[in-house]
Structure formats: C-alpha cells, structure tokens
Amino acid sequence: MSTLDIARTVDAKGLSCPMPIVKTAQAAKEMPSGALLEVLATDAGSVKDFAAWSKSTGNEIVEQSADGGVYRFVLRKK
Amino acid sequence: MTTLTVDPVVEDALPQVEPAPAEPEAEAAQKEVLLICYSGELEKTWATMILASTSAAMGVKTRVFVTFWGLQLFVKDSKRITGDNWMQKMMSFMQRPGISHRKLSKMNFMGMGPWMMFKLAKQYNVASPKELLEAAQALGVEFIPCQMTMDMFGLKREDLIDGMGEPVGAATVIGLMTEGRGSAPLFI
Numbered sequence: 437m438s439t440l441d442i443a444r445t446v447d448a449k450g451l452s453c454p455m456p457i458v459k460t461a462q463a464a465k466e467m468p469s470g471a472l473l474e475v476l477a478t479d480a481g482s483v484k485d486f487a488a489w490s491k492s493t494g495n496e497i498v499e500q501s502a503d504g505g506v507y508r509f510v511l512r513k514k
Numbered sequence: 515m516t517t518l519t520v521d522p523v524v525e526d527a528l529p530q531v532e533p534a535p536a537e538p539e540a541e542a543a544q545k546e547v548l549l550i551c552y553s554g555e556l557e558k559t560w561a562t563m564i565l566a567s568t569s570a571a572m573g574v575k576t577r578v579f580v581t582f583w584g585l586q587l588f589v590k591d592s593k594r595i596t597g598d599n600w601m602q603k604m605m606s607f608m609q610r611p612g613i614s615h616r617k618l619s620k621m622n623f624m625g626m627g628p629w630m631m632f633k634l635a636k637q638y639n640v641a642s643p644k645e646l647l648e649a650a651q652a653l654g655v656e657f658i659p660c661q662m663t664m665d666m667f668g669l670k671r672e673d674l675i676d677g678m679g680e681p682v683g684a685a686t687v688i689g690l691m692t693e694g695r696g697s698a699p700l701f702i
C-alpha cells in the first residue's frame with residue numbers, strides 16, 4: 437500500500453453519479469493546495485469521470501486502483 | 515494497481531497555503547456553462563440539477579437562467595399559493611410549486627410515477643433534485659431568475675429560495691452566451 441500523507445478521505449461508496457464527483461469537489465474546495473485527497477467509490481463510471489474531473493480542474497490523480505468493485509483515487513489539490 | 519511516486523523535490527516546492535485566487539493564466543482558461551432551466555417536470559429538473567452540480571464540481575463557472583415553468587422549482591417548498599390576482603393564484607393551485615413537488619411529463623399517473631422514481635432513486639443511491647440543488651449552490655452555481663416570468667406569475671423575491679441571483683432578462687442571457695469567450699448554452 438501507499439505511504440502517502442493523505443489529508444482527507446471522501447467515502448462515496450454506494451453513491452451514484454454525479455455525487456462522487458460533487459462530494460470530491462466540495463471536499464477539495466476546503467483543502468489547501470498540494471494536500472492529498474483520497475476518494476473511495478463504487479460507481480463504475482467513476483474511472484472515466486475522475487479522469488475528466490482531473491483534466492478539467494487540474495487536480496492531479498496521484499494514485500488509482502480498483503479492488504473488489506471499489507475504486508480508489510488519490511488526488512492532489514491544485 | 516498503479517502507483518506513482520511523488521518526487522520529493524516537487525513536493526517540497528508545493529505552496530503550503532491557498533494561492534491568491536484568479537491568477538491571470540487561470541482566468542484566461544476559465545470555462546463557462548449556461549443552463550437555461552425552462553421546464554418544470556421532475557425528469558428535466560433532475561437533468562438540470564445533475565448538470566449544474568457536476569459542471570461546478572468540474573471547476574466550470576456555471577450559471578442557470580431560470581424561466582417559465584423552471585421558476586416553479588425555485589419557489590420555496592413551503593409555499594402553496596403564489597401570485598397576486600386570481601389567475602396567478604389558480605396557476606399555482608393547479609401546479610404546486612417547489613422542487614419537491616415536481617410531476618413527470620410521462621407516466622405521472624396521479625403521482626404514482628414520481629413516487630416510483632423517488633423509490634428507485636433511493637434504492638440506487640441517486641441524489642434527489644433538492645440535494646443536488648443544495649450541492650450546486652454550495653459549489654457556487656449562480657441561479658438567475660427571469661424578471662418577466664416573475665412578473666407574469668406574480669412571484670416575489672421572498673417566494674423564491676435563498677441565494678438566488680438578481681432577476682434579469684433575455685438580453686443578459688444572450689450576452690453571457692456571446693460576449694468574451696462565451697458560455698456553452700444548454701436549454702432544458
């Protein structure tokens with residue numbers, strides 16, 4: 437597993453589109469630049485959605501994995 | 515599993531505090547979306563709220579111009595009858611305003627359709643239009659009422675939910691679409 441210094445985790449497991457992205461954006465808004473945000477989601481569309489979100493907002497995806505239907509993203513606040 | 519390591523030099527160089535907002539470069543890259551919320555039906559309300567909240571979440575400056583039946587969604591849920599004269603009052607009586615009282619355009623069946631939609635939404639953890647509206651407002655979506663619709667239906671600022679923008683007209687909307695880089699428009 438990673439040894440990244442994660443500042444905050446958004447548990448979006450079970451939530452449907454667009455709430456994983458909306459909750460992530462809300463959390464990111466309150467975080468300082470450079471801080472790491474972990475997101476857990478089960479929405480199958482989230483892999484593509486988080487790539488699009490990262491591209492649009494400039495918040496980088498530092499780490500990404502899938503385990504038993506749970507998608508995990510580690511994002512760095514721009 | 516893919517793991518990217520963070521270059522320690524880059525990490526050290528990251529600023530520790532929030533940078534000053536509106537850097538010239540970021541401003542030049544600003545994208546904008548303008549939704550025109552015209553319809554008052556449940557399924558279209560859902561579409562408007564999903565797109566508005568997602569757009570703001572994507573860091574896109576998002577405005578929603580609210581006109582005709584769309585304005586019904588932004589009347590407080592607690593309001594039952596709105597308007598000044600009997601026709602305006604009759605209109606609100608025939609079609610209950612508020613985001614929690616929307617009907618489906620198809621398969622409404624005296625409220626049976628919306629009831630099933632909400633039941634399914636709950637089962638599949640789909641946020642309600644009201645939850646999405648609150649999220650959109652928290653993310654800074656600007657909801658702008660149409661002055662003409664407010665006048666025609668006898669709606670007052672205090673009939674509408676908190677946080678609505680200043681009422682404007684069609685010229686302002688066209689201006690937003692066409693001036694500068696323009697806003698990507700969507701009519702719902």
